[in-house]
Amino acid sequence: MKKLVTLSSLLLVSAALAASPADTLVIQSAGDVPTMDPGVTYDTASSALVDNMYETLLTYDGASLTKLVPLLATKWTISNAGKTYTFDLRKNVKFHSGATMTCADAEYTFERNLVTNSGASGNWFLAEALTGSQSNAADDKSVTWAKIDKSVECNNNGQLVFTLPAVDPAFLAKLAYTGQAIVEKAYSAKIGEWDGTEKTWKDWIGKDLTGSELSKKPNGTGPYRLVRNDANNHLFQAFDGYWGKKPAIKNVIRQKVPELAARQQALLRGDADIIEGAGRAVDEAQIKGKPGVTWVDDLPNTSATAIFMNENIKGTGLLGSGKLDGKGIPANFFSDVNVRRGFSYAFDYQGYIKDVQKGKGAQRTVLLPDSFPGYDPKISKYTFDAAKATEYFKRAWGGQLWKNGFVLTANYRANTPASQTAMEILKKNIEAINPKFRVNIQAKQWSEMLADSKKGEEAMILIAWAPDYADADNFMYTFYASDGYYSPRANWKDASVDKWLKQARSTVNVAERNRLYSLVGKRAYEQAPFILVPAPVAYQFQSSRVTGEGLTKATFNPMTSLYWKGLTKK
Template sequence: MHTDHVLFRRLMKKVALLSTLLIAGTALAASPKDTLVLQYSADVPTLDPGVSYDTASGEMIENMYETLLTYKGSSLKTLEPLLATKWTASNGGKTYTFDLRKNVKFHSGATMTCTDAEYTFERNLVTNSGESGNWFIAEPLLGTQNNANDDKSVTWDKIDKAVECNSKGQLVFNLAKVDPAFLAKLAYSGQSIVERKYNASIGEWDGTEKTWKTWVGKDLTGSNLSKKPNGTGPYRLVKQDANNLLFQAFDGYWGKAPSIKNVIRQKVSEIAPRQQAFLRGDADVIEGGGRNVDEAQIKGKPGVAWLDNLPNTSAFVIFMNQNIKATNLLGSGKLDGNGIPANFFRDANLRRAFSYSFNYQQYIDDVQKGKGKQRTMALPDSFPGYDPKVNTYTFDKAKATQYFKQAWGGNVWKQGFTLTVNYRAGSTTSQTAMEILKRNVESVNPKFKVKIQPEQWSEMLAASKRGEEAMVLIGWSPDYADPDNFLYTFYASDGFYSPRSNFKDASIDKWLNQARATVNTAERNRLYSLVGKRAYEQAPYILVPGGVSYTFFRSNLVGVTANSYNPMTAGTLGVLWKDLSKK
């Protein structure tokens, strides 16, 4: 205890000194060899795995907590044991049995048992809400994405039987339906194992049937567990305040002892002081400002390591809403040149015309500095299920003209339209994309008018969810490395993004559901290829080219390579802290 107290005081002095010198712009010796300093613009919403659904929280949690299994190296396809040692599937893919690792200690000092693992998943099913990532684990285990408040079919008996410990101390999942993505979902940091007894002692749910209903859908963001985390991971939280989190290597960790003993995570809102701290060596890793900024300000500078051509696991599209519910964006509400009807984008020929009007290569050149790739589907090309042979749209004014003339029986060409489009305020990327589209659409016919205007991100998200945006650029980052997480999200008539597009295609729905019902990889790939081809024909979205990812860090930091970088890791480096060292 005395040693920890001394270390704590010493490190907190270091945190205070770093913060003070950053504000003053004063030079400081490089961060110590046993210490990793991270600086980001965002705060950390929560340290409770049960509600985490953002990358800022995810990076902290994945280094303090651990899941049953994880991704192997840089692979997005191969999973390996972590807190489990092995697993087997049975009952046609509806039962999974896990052997758990022995002698694993929580930061509290308690030894992990199967009861803790069972409690973890029951807690996630009980507290499940749309604000957490537990909806996608509830679906295979309970047959619904919803909690007991929103779906009366969810009972304690159903939750209790979904995950159990057998007489051998093995953890058994009993799925309500086959889910080929189930194992990948278990690798998500939000499914990290927590300690039942500890949670009960600090006022969290005690894991009993008697109290479960009072915890249904409860917001865990500011929970007692968030304030006093307790995982099995290589790092434990020592101190946190509004702008700093201080972590120390956990002496009782079951795995290899980390080389980095201390991690300081700082919130530094402005990019200039982050850049200055990084270039001085005060910070080892910072949040950058995008490729244009980072290549100009960071790349090639002394003491900087730059790793490029990394896989991009996000997908961005421009939605064309087929049922626009905001009358203020419709103008006259008619196809008379002064507005558009609410179902303007219901015509596939019109959507094809817009798709041919976007200059994909110009976007790659202007926004991504040539480091971009046109996608065939709303799915990262690094993901399983991606079909590179599906046709793509190109910027083609002649074809755009052809389809505009066919849209709405020729009335679009004859009458013209005024379309109002919002883009994310402050986002140069979104603004540039909409300007490219506006310029090209208006050049086809002088009767075509596209008005673009900025809108605050929070307002745009809320409005698009209500189906009020006519056309909006939004992306998706993966919760788990499975094509279903993207293709169902974007293309299913009941998918997460359905209210934003109101796109519905019976064939696509059928294929997506068939792909969800089989564990045969070849069959799933065949079905996803069909989805991609049909989506090309129907053109529900303009597919924005995917950028090529990169990362940068101080050159004395060891462990970040193309072979170790995994985009499913929440941190900027794509590598866990325990796998880093300094030279």
């Protein structure tokens, strides 16, 4: 009890300490933690905590993005032409409640994710693999209890068996996602969560678990357990019953500190060990090279960013006259490939890398991280070329574009200098090509912009995608398929691309999948549905007192959170 009292005091006053103790890791972030329920974890703030309290069946092998190793499973086999996965589960694994993990807990976990599958969670890709639909039972009547129940079962040997309706080459990678971490069935039912039965499943279809009882009272098998929390602080302790190697750091405090200056000073004083930064330009100027700080640069970036050119703009407020008369644009303005090519040649990629990314950026050939299998560096790239942009603009709309000009209104995310600068670059270069060309840019709140773009109402939008699982499909289908997640924002459709993407989903042959993704990339270069924004080079920094796995280039994995169990502090 004395130890808990001491830690509780530390939780509240650590910001005033001269230096945090060696057995305690202090993390400061700018915002809230939306949830601590794995079943709805779909953001980095939540996963940073959930990943340390809970565990999945398998995980990534060190820094590898392609090799998966057992975690709560000990091994697995694939049969039935790639449609059946059988997992042996680790024995004598304890939940924080003290209960021993069984196959029934694993089965319950995945059925719960399929039943509650909603737009607030990342369970759409699990549902797609196991039920053949991204939707829940309320939105797709083909999703029945019988289908959910059959998709994941425990056999007589206590093995967990998944039965897929079709081959999914990314299925194992999907199981490594934070949201598929195993929860305890009996404990969850006891605190008011779904009881796991057919009798009550309909009451839980599509239910948002963000504020669930399990979020308030988490109970995983991970190396750390939650001791207490309030609106601004979370206190974790190493779990004595953990099945794996015991963590070197006993206590972890996660604090919400909205003010950047306060976080920076806490790190430099030694009050905090890890803080949320503010982007390369600010962090390099105010943190890099300071005493007591370790800076690690040139880390892999696994996000992809593009400026979408919507071929069917449904938001009439951005169209001006709605005609190609020099006073506006028609709703299908970007449906002419020559317009899209002209815009692509009008973006200054190297200038963006220099001014926004401070030289730490890379222009990619396709909207896929260059560290992922399937990336083809040989695909052609657009460059800033005013002469070529002029050539394509003169061809567009049978010459009417060049003759009449246009007025385009494009929004960008408010309070994001990188997005604003990207649109300013485009505006400046396009307007310099023809005095009749006008691009009006304006700031817009991100929540509104996201909602409107999903309805196809934004003319252009700069948006990124971070991976749910380490497979090319998660990017290529998202961006390029006519029924992909981002399709409503671009309304681009190419029959060949759709065919190649579906073929890539139906084979486990790596070479064939890579060939198909290369075809998609080459076709996308020809058709220019997006302006590919250069990818920043990732970096991280922390107190020099903290060392361990995930904090060096050799051990950093962009697909996972920082695992506290692999850290030491002096």
